[in-house]
Amino acid sequence: MIETTLIPRRLLTSALLVTISACSFAPTTPPLVEIEIPSEPAPAVSIPVPESAVISELPNQDAINPTVVPVSPTVIVNNQQSPAVVALLNSADAAQQKGNFKFAQTTLQRAQRIAPKDPDVYYKLAVTHCNLEDYRLAEQVALKGISIVQGQTKELRRFWLLIADIRMQSGDIVAAEKAEHMASRY
């Protein structure tokens, strides 16, 4: 309904960006953190959190309808990336910048095995597949990212913008606009 008449400003800018750089939009979004980042480097053990720390005891602050009494389950994502994942993501970024996308892919899959619920892993992996011009897989990886960041509006917005970019790259402008619209909801 609305999305057909919507002329998203960002889409135009991203269309411009696209013409000059392929799928290299990864660093344009600042890292998004829902919970505080520790000022010191992450302590060595960051993965083995007891279940109570992983699962939110808080109501979902982004709940669309606050009048409903019981709130949907939400998950506090442990944004504290372990040094191992940080090292892998950095090395994937470096490879990406050098155009070594296959290396980036291998490295991101290593990161995925260690931190399969880290949105950054899926974001970067989607960008990698976009760079490898596998737009179908790029979008699917981004959708997988979306399925793990449910309830985190900033992340959802970031992923939908990424999907819009991927669809632009693949030449599907109508679908890209739909993704833009999805992003604009957050």
Next chain:
Amino acid sequence: MNSIRLRRRFSGFATKLFLSLLLIGALGLLYLDNHIREQFEGKRWAVPAKVYARPLELYAGSPLTLEELRIELQGLGYQFVRKVTLPGQATFFNAKAIIHTRGFEFTDGLESSQRLILDFSNGFLNNISSAQGQAIPLLRLEPVLIGGIYPLNNEDRDLIQLKDAPDALIQALIAIEDRGFYQHHGISLRGISRAMVANVKAGRFIQGGSTLTQQLIKNFYLSSERTLARKLLEIPMALLLELHYSKDEILEAYLNEVYVGQEGARAIHGFGLAAQYYFAQPLQELKPDQLGLLAGLVKGPSYYEPRRHPQRAEGRRNLVLKVMHEQGVLEETDYNKARTRPLGVVKQASLLKGAYPAYLDLVKRQLRQDYPDDALSSEGLRVFTNLNPIAQNKAEAALTKTISSLEKRHGEQLAELQGSMVVTNPQTGEVIAVIGGRETRYQGFNRALDTLRPIGSLIKPAVYLTAVEQGYHLASILDDSPFKLTMPNGQIWQPENFDHQSHEHVKLHQAMARSYNLSTARLGMDLGLDNVIDTLHRLGVVREFNAYPSLLLGAQGLSPLEVAKMYQTMASNGFQMPLRAIRQVTDSTGQELSRYPFELEQTIDNDSMHLLQYMLQETTRTGTARSIYNHLPAAINVAGKTGTSDLQRDSWFAGFAGNRLAVVWLGLDNNDPVPFTGSSGALRAWTDYMVHETLDPFIAPAPEEIEYLWIDQETGLLADAQCPGAQQLPFIIGNSPTEQANCGFSLGNDPLPILDNWMKRWFQ
């Protein structure tokens, strides 16, 4: 006149004959020469593909215990010593391990050989530091070699270069087999005459007096019969070989060609493989006594077989060591130490190469889609797989333990009880363990891939998923009363519940969690068989199904691997993923040939899948699989489904935590009934496996179109959170009960525990 003519003619004939023979001889020699060079310079050996397990990632915070590290290091043939000084050594004390890695050249980078200190606590690897005390964020251990893909002649070998062969081995070989190696030109006259004397004494052909060069000729070019003709051919060939090639080249070929053992049909060739086969260690790490044994084996690999004839082998080893000492290769003290050491040959059962035939079978099938057989068995390809030896080890222990305890309980009738298991990473679709039968090392019928057994109630999630896609919600009321259906062929289908009772009107989520057959069959008929089949396909099952009503209760067969693929889609929020055994294939130099990356395709929408995931958790919390929580901590959310086929011929469980998905099948090969169900059979093996793993809870964040509402258990209507017996259920916004129950009346009527703790924890 005549005689002169005759003589002339004769001498002409003799000259011609002589010239012809010379020509034939020269041609023969030329032919031999050509043959020798062609074979020596071409691809000398068909080198089997090497198949590796996944490399173990070590990083601070990884879920790894000391015991698990020990399993991995044993698989890699590490030596547990008091003081770690060399690659391939490890020492454990308290909650620490010191290891010296060997290093490995991966396609995406070299992992260098280094000495590390690892700190463990509470089931996790806490910290990794180098010998200099620097923290190391992560590294990979070298991957365990788990198998090969052999050529038709079943020759297995692991090529080495001369520079990698320990000096002591070469010195031992020369000392015991051919002292004049560096002096002769291929044959040793002294050796031959010594052998002739022995042969004459024995009255038959017993000794060859062969040099290393001749032995190489014999193994490399000629058949294995001991004939004089062959012996005669051996001499000119040895001379020719020495003419063309250096001693080093000949020695290197010898080290790789020599036959040193036999394991079933698999022939062990070369010292590179021999070191692995007898000591589970790389050749470079072997000590003089071990090298002495290997050198001694050349004379008679089956006569001196150290596993079968340890005394003969020890005698032979000590003879080699003695000769080494006499020749000045081994110092007095080293000699005395070496000859008193035990043989140190590892048990065949501890070798991981060949330990996972069912997994290897899956790898081969996936490889054959992309590579011809001869490339796999001859090009020395390297295949990197997803097999996790630690997980496989635990899965095997759980399955075999469950099978033997069931046998013990049920006696004779279960003597042939079989089972199989598939374990995957639900986040990535990687297959990490496969068991094809109770004899896990037996390379036979692979039940994980090839048994097609009725899956019983494992099919139900497909029915309930179709229902929620078609507008049912979890509190919808289903009819669980008995019915009869007359089939087109006149047969009557009359399903029953497991307890032979009807539950009249049941809520949809309860019918699923308690696995009621009547309501499921009625529901499925209502939804349409074709729609349920379509859901099965979207869950990732590729097989064609017959649209018979009995399909709704799982009468049609699937393999455990197919079931794993189906449940994988449920575990990953509706994304179908190919189940991948292989990560990457490279050529023998490490150049990548193909990769099999993370792949996925969303085929079920998030919202519907969330509702199904809820029901699968209810099954494990309060439904047919609730016995799980007698063993698993309540904090670990898992989801899954039990399955029992008609007449109790098959016992199934499929389920997942956040980081592990496993499918277990138990049954008899002859299809006889078994005296247990999915819950009392397969589920036990599944649970036993899961409690031994470090699990992440399964957590599926609710999509935004999902709301959780309090529902009265009795009526399925909306309730107040304070109502006794009220349960929070997920609904797709806009599709939920709208009427409010009067909860005062439901007090005390509820058979279910009031608001289970798991839901409290999960859905606050």
